[in-house]
Amino acid sequence: MTETERANARLVDHRSATVSPLLLVTRLGRWAQGEGTLAERLAHGIASLVRSGELRAGDRLPAERALAAAVSVSRGTVVAAYGILSENGVVERRQGSGTVVAGTLLRLSGSGTAHRGEALFSALPSSIDLLRSVPQMPDLAVGIVRAHDPEPDLVLLSETDPAGLPVLRERIARRFAAEGTPTTLEQILVTHGAQSAFHLLVGEVVSPGDVVLTEEVTWPGFSDAVRRRGGILQGIPMGPDGIDVMMLEEAMARLRPVLVAINPHHHNPTGLRLPSSDRLRIAELAAEYGVPVLEDRVLAPISFDGVVPPTLAALRPDAPILVTDSVSKWAWSGLRIGWLRADPVLVRRLRGARQIVDMFTSVPAQLLALDFLDRADELRREVSERHAGRLELLRGLLAEHLPEWEYRPPRGGLSLWARLPSGSAEEVIARAAMRGVAVAGSDAFAATASNDDHIRLPFTAPDSSLEEGLRRLGEAWRELG
Structure with a gap:
């Protein structure tokens, strides 16, 4: 077995919750090094896997003889190690069931608080608000609102189906189909914006202690929903084009998530667009592991080069891909209309939850x-x-006021993710607030640990606000040296 195969093999059989002794040895690494007896070191190594989330409540550890053979120690050493784990409450010794991981899941380190998104709505009335990426309403949308004159169909106006108006669900399904993703009315749930879809879905599929995977920086409205539910959010590192798919696969094998949530098209906050080969691989992983993948497409159609990739669901129709979208970013943010495309069975369950x-x-x-x-x-x-x-206006302002800041120009979306050459983003944010400018940095978007070295700069504010905001931000940066 190669190193890659070992990394991607499943430590625990998902159906029987049985831990493989050979793969357990691989995950333990150099467990025999360090202080203490062999039994103490082995117990410490297994406990570390429980703390990291690789071993979870109810997982059945290998039989004593099987593990002893795998790690090349006596059976007595394994018995002693299991005894230490039992005394510390990490495992339970059950007659007829062997040794199983005890209790509820321990939280992964760095899971954070449940209110990161609050920072995006904390600008003072007197401040220049560069927190929210609320797009300017198109002139065409303004005209549509003014001309809107629906027929007074009393049957339609009294419709109260929790899944949404059938005529709207059908229209959304036809748009999916026109864009390459065959969809039926029964696969559509209309919601109060995409955020409502996130909340409903998390409430239905995530239980306390369940692992959810997402990008290492992500929309806090989703991460907050997972944390409030008691789920364990684990961020996956990102490369120059988006989520690292190899590390995502490894995490899916190790951590057995109940949900993977990604924003592959003009990612918020980084603006990255995932390559077609990586999108296809993620769809294949969803099918292979049977793990639902939630695809956030709210920013997908805001494309500066005209490229709008197909949905992941179009790439693997047999995979459990869920897609959320809304009219908020390309029509009117004040109209809270979004939708979720999912399996009809899940749509019916969420309809009941509504x-x-x-x-x-x-x-x-x-x-x-x-x-x-x-x-x-x-x-x-x-x-x-x-x-x-x-x-382009924002880039010109950055060149004038913050030429040291680094960024990769986004090909779509509504914000730019700027990296500081040194120092702390939180320090810059605090100093900017003193000058009447509200911005958000790494911590507001971090799924797990934050490097505290990026600031998100939306380019949706009016010209005067953007120009004055960047001028003051530049002054705050220079004050910090």
């Missing part, structure tokens, strides 16, 4: 969303062209 959360989505809002969907291509093109120009 009945105890918010009942159903506003019918007038859904009717207006129909008008937006009729002009979706034009709206998306206008938003993309306008914000491509705003990106």
Whole structure:
């Protein structure tokens, strides 16, 4: 077995929760080095795997003789090691069931608090708000709102289906199909924006102690929902184009997540766009492991070069791919209409969950969303062209006021992810606040540990706010030396 095969092999059989003795030895590494007896060191190594989340409550450890043979020690050493783990409450010795990991999952280190997203709504009324990436409403959208005059169909206006108006669900399904992802009405759930879809989905599939994988920096509205639910969020490192797919596969094998959530197209906050080969591999991993993958496409259509990749669901129709989208970024942020594309069975379950959360989505809002969907291509093109120009304005301001800051120009989306050459992002944010500018940095978007070396700069604010905000930010940076 090669090193790559060992890394991607499954330590625990998902069906029987049985730990492989040979793979356990691989995961333990150089466990015999260090202080203490062999039994103490072996117990410490196994306990470390429990703390990291690789071994979870209910997993059945190898039989004493099998593990002794695998690690080349006496059976007595393994018996003693299991005894130490039992005394410390890490495992339970069950008659007829062997030795199993005890209790509830220990939290992964760096899982953080459940309110990171709060920082994005904390600007003072007197501050220049560079926190939120709320796009400027297209002129076409303004015209559509003014001209909106729905037919007074009393049957339609009294519709209260928690899944959404059938006519809107059908229209959304047709748009998916036109873009290369065959979809039926039964696969669509209409929600109060994409954030509501995140909340409903997390509440349905994540239980306390469950592992959820996402990018190492991600939208805090999703990470907060997982943490509030009691889930364990684990961030996967990112490369120059997005999430590291090899490390994602390794984490899927080791940590057995209940959900993977990614933002592969104009990622918020980094602006990265995942290559086609990596998108295909993620879809294949979803099919191989049977783990649902949630694809956030809210920013996908805001593309400066006209490239809008297909959904992951289009690449592997047999994979458990969930897709969320909304009209917020390309039509009107004030119209809280989003949707989730999922298996019809899951849609029915979430439809039931809505009945105890918010009942159903506003019918007038859904009717207006129909008008937006009729002009979706034009709206998306206008938003993309306008914000491509705003990106160039921001880049010019960075060259003038913050030439030392490094960034990779995004090919779409609404913000730029700038890296500081030195120092702390939190220090810059604090100093900027003293000058009346509100910005967010690494910590607000970190899934796990933060390097505290990036700041997100949306290019959605009015010209005057963007120009004055960058000028003051430059002054704050120079004050820090």
